[in-house]
Amino acid sequence: MRNRSILPLLLAALVVLALVALGGTGLLGQQTERTTPETGASRTATPGGAATSAAAKQSPPRRSANPSSLPEIREAALPAEGRRVLGLIREGGPFQYSQDDQVFGNFEQVLPVRNRGYYREYTVPTPGEPDRGARRIVAGDGGEKYYTSDHYATFKYIAEGS
Template sequence: MRNRSMLPLLLTALVVLALVAFGGAGLMGGQGEGTTPGAASGASTAPGGPGTPAPGKSAAPHRGANPSSLPEIRESALPVEGRRVLALIRAGGPYQFSQDDQVFGNFERVLPARDRGYYREYTVRTPGEPDRGARRIVAGNGGEKYYTGDHYATFKYIAEGS
């Protein structure tokens, strides 16, 4: 009888392990990471997916067309702290804050809609602020980067190399 009482515990442990191993894809009613709604089966937008560099892992600045309808800001017009963060992103770190290089959820829906995991965020220090402040750079897997000076209320596409 003792073995039967352990069965529910073992099943629960197996479910938890499976969720951890597979990242909980499909939980919370969302789409699994790595697929774009309406995309053909097998298409991937997962970080580091085929042909898609992980954000910040490309040494070259993104010089493509603005993939959003957001206004642009020239790289040279960013605050000096923002230009430093861009250099760190291109180098792959190291970053000052543990929250940097973490998934940005785009919950405000200001940036173009993408699957969870597509965007990552980085802190741009604000001189005189005792904490991380409101300024961030958000990088997409396609290499595009956006700047916000007001903690995600508004964004500008960063025209890198200008």
């Protein structure tokens, strides 16, 4: 008789363990949001355990604090080509140039110093330029993005969503 009273407790424990194993899914299957350490991208876990990128939902970007001492530029103040590239970064591409989405070394150390591989760079086309031009967006794994119009000599932190 005593073994039967333990069975419901064991089943309840298994359910709790299964929910914990799903990682981002909370009790009762509510959605929780977390940031992936690899990309800094926000991902939402669903009750089925599948994760979808926040960019895929097309929600406006959250404005985060400037993690640098660099001046800011509002997203709306970027050149049109920069806003287009910013949208492509949020969507994961495709990018126009083979050099895009490659590691940016930060050799000039204008950006906050991070481990190699933290930053990735993207070309912002310059109308009338025969090559890639000097404009770039550099994105950090923490989600922060910086704009340079002078090929890495100076940067501005991009205040997204503004």
